[in-house]
Amino acid sequence: MRGYNLCVVLITALVLGQLDSTLAKLCLSCTSTAADANCLLNPNADGIATVECTGDCYTSTDGNGNLTRGCWDNQTACSGPSCSSCNTDKCNSNLLCQQCLGEAECAQTNVTDVKYNTVCSDGQFCVNRVNDGNSSVSRQCGTACAAGEAATTCSSCQTALCNAGLFPSTRQQCYNCTGTGCDAVAPSMIVGCSQTDAKCFTTGTSATNMTRGCTSATTEIKCAADSTDPSCLICDSGLCNTLTYQRDAGSCMVCDSCSEAQDATKATPCSQALYNQTIGCYTITTGSTVKRGCLNSLETECTAANSCTSCPTTGCNVAAEAFKCIACISNEINGCWDAIAPAKDSVVDCPSEVCYNGVWNGLAVRDCFSSASPLMQYQCNAAIEPYQCKTCKTSLCNDIKLNGASSLSQVGVVGLLMALLLALRSAL
Numbered sequence: 001m002r003g004y005n006l007c008v009v010l011i012t013a014l015v016l017g018q019l020d021s022t023l024a025k026l027c028l029s030c031t032s033t034a035a036d037a038n039c040l041l042n043p044n045a046d047g048i049a050t051v052e053c054t055g056d057c058y059t060s061t062d063g064n065g066n067l068t069r070g071c072w073d074n075q076t077a078c079s080g081p082s083c084s085s086c087n088t089d090k091c092n093s094n095l096l097c098q099q100c101l102g103e104a105e106c107a108q109t110n111v112t113d114v115k116y117n118t119v120c121s122d123g124q125f126c127v128n129r130v131n132d133g134n135s136s137v138s139r140q141c142g143t144a145c146a147a148g149e150a151a152t153t154c155s156s157c158q159t160a161l162c163n164a165g166l167f168p169s170t171r172q173q174c175y176n177c178t179g180t181g182c183d184a185v186a187p188s189m190i191v192g193c194s195q196t197d198a199k200c201f202t203t204g205t206s207a208t209n210m211t212r213g214c215t216s217a218t219t220e221i222k223c224a225a226d227s228t229d230p231s232c233l234i235c236d237s238g239l240c241n242t243l244t245y246q247r248d249a250g251s252c253m254v255c256d257s258c259s260e261a262q263d264a265t266k267a268t269p270c271s272q273a274l275y276n277q278t279i280g281c282y283t284i285t286t287g288s289t290v291k292r293g294c295l296n297s298l299e300t301e302c303t304a305a306n307s308c309t310s311c312p313t314t315g316c317n318v319a320a321e322a323f324k325c326i327a328c329i330s331n332e333i334n335g336c337w338d339a340i341a342p343a344k345d346s347v348v349d350c351p352s353e354v355c356y357n358g359v360w361n362g363l364a365v366r367d368c369f370s371s372a373s374p375l376m377q378y379q380c381n382a383a384i385e386p387y388q389c390k391t392c393k394t395s396l397c398n399d400i401k402l403n404g405a406s407s408l409s410q411v412g413v414v415g416l417l418m419a420l421l422l423a424l425r426s427a428l
């Protein structure tokens with residue numbers, strides 16, 4: 001009995017359904033509003049109203065962001081990009097995508113404007129694709145990306161307006177502005193460059209006349225990626241074109257002839273650096289003359305070709321004085337006994353930072369301690385009397401007057417060996 005009833009109900013439903021489709025069809029019926037986002041974004045959701053239509057169903061967008069789905073009671077079919085009609089039950093669940101074809105703006109982050117909204121036909125995807133040739137981007141309804149196509153070349157998706165946003169996601173972004181208010185950058189100035197391989201640029205003549213943008217821009221004032229114009233500062237990383245017209249350039253040691261050690265507290269403030277100048281300090285060594293200063297006041301470039309070295313931090317071109325010792329032997333250099341000129345001016349670097357002076361073979365000897373022979377080092381450390389040897393640990397400290405009278409000049413090599421034996425014995 002129950003089975004029979006169910007059968008009748010089903011057959012009735014089938015007959016009624018067939019009648020329905022010959023006379024009328026069901027179409028989704030809604031208008032997108034803030035309160036009903038489903039009409040726009042999720043037309044297959046439960047609860048979307050339907051309406052019986054004698055003609056076709058349609059989906060259309062009006063250029064103001066309004067989307068309408070309903071009956072198309074018209075002889076001529078409606079067609080894209082703002083409208084699509086169809087003729088099966090609830091067929092007007094068309095996907096909405098962004099359409100923007102190869103224009104500079106199509107590549108930007110902000111392709112969210114409702115003016116780009118377009119209605120796709122049944123089965124289409126939202127697609128973003130980099131155009132061959134000019135690296136511009138086209139966004140539109142279409143077929144899905146081919147399997148294996150690079151994500152940097154093509155992306156496709158099937159939810160409403162899913163092809164908005166930066167594409168490809170690695171696209172260069174730069175600050176874009178001109179005129180007053182362009183000296184300091186702000187997030188509202190961010191654009192994606194029209195070409196995927198663009199760089200960012202900064203140029204201008206004053207704090208109120210700066211221009212920033214992508215090298216792929218088509219605007220009046222721009223710098224090309226390969227520009228040699230010195231007023232064009234080109235950089236090649238995301239949002240890198242931020243430098244203000246002028247900026248503080250720190251301090252440096254500034255002097256024309258200063259090979260000697262510098263007092264780091266005496267660094268001189270540099271003049272303000274322009275956006276296209278590098279900040280830092282330089283040291284130029286020409287023969288024995290050393291010149292120091294601020295990189296941004298150097299007229300030439302600082303390169304090895306002009307014996308220039310640079311460093312990036314404030315006061316960094318200070319010379320730390322190398323540890324030195326007087327180095328002389330009295331039979332070669334006058335003044336070695338008393339450590340007076342010219343012996344006094346005969347100096348060597350001494351990284352081990354210990355100097356010595358003493359008397360060997362009747363000769364005054366001064367040098368860096370690590371240059372002395374092991375025997376001499378032993379004799380010195382053991383403070384064996386005739387050698388008068390003293391070590392010291394400040395730069396150029398080995399200037400003690402040595403006494404020639406008590407030298408071992410008459411003792412000779414045999415005497416030296418005797419002394420060594422004695423010294424060894426006393427050490428044991």
Ligand SMILES: *[C@@H]1O[C@H](CO)[C@@H](O)[C@H](O)[C@H]1NC(C)=O
Pocket residue numbers: 031032064065066
């Ligand atoms: C269409 O959009 C505009 C602006 O967003 C709005 O003022 C208007 O009421 C909308 N029209 C309909 C029919 O929803």
Ligand SMILES: *[C@@H]1O[C@H](CO)[C@@H](O)[C@H](O)[C@H]1NC(C)=O
Pocket residue numbers: 073074075076077
């Ligand atoms: C019917 O279509 C024509 C053009 O195809 C259009 O101008 C007209 O507004 C449409 N009528 C309705 C009721 O949508």
Ligand SMILES: *[C@@H]1O[C@H](CO)[C@@H](O)[C@H](O)[C@H]1NC(C)=O
Pocket residue numbers: 101102103104131132133134135136194
């Ligand atoms: C780039 O090329 C596409 C076609 O490949 C064209 O539609 C578009 O207008 C071009 N865009 C620019 C900015 O030249």
Ligand SMILES: *[C@@H]1O[C@H](CO)[C@@H](O)[C@H](O)[C@H]1NC(C)=O
Pocket residue numbers: 104105108176177178191192193194213214217219
């Ligand atoms: C950059 O700004 C200029 C106006 O200053 C505008 O004409 C241009 O379209 C902008 N470029 C991009 C990529 O938005």
Ligand SMILES: *[C@@H]1O[C@H](CO)[C@@H](O)[C@H](O)[C@H]1NC(C)=O
Pocket residue numbers: 110113187188
């Ligand atoms: C995005 O586009 C809208 C409409 O063109 C504009 O008002 C808004 O300032 C843009 N937002 C950004 C971050 O560029």
Ligand SMILES: *[C@@H]1O[C@H](CO)[C@@H](O)[C@H](O)[C@H]1NC(C)=O
Pocket residue numbers: 203204205209211221
């Ligand atoms: C502003 O800068 C541009 C170059 O970026 C230059 O051509 C123009 O003459 C400058 N305008 C003024 C008023 O200095």
Ligand SMILES: *[C@@H]1O[C@H](CO)[C@@H](O)[C@H](O)[C@H]1NC(C)=O
Pocket residue numbers: 204205230231232274276277
């Ligand atoms: C910086 O730009 C100015 C013009 O704005 C130019 O005269 C100068 O040579 C440039 N400086 C450098 C270091 O390129």
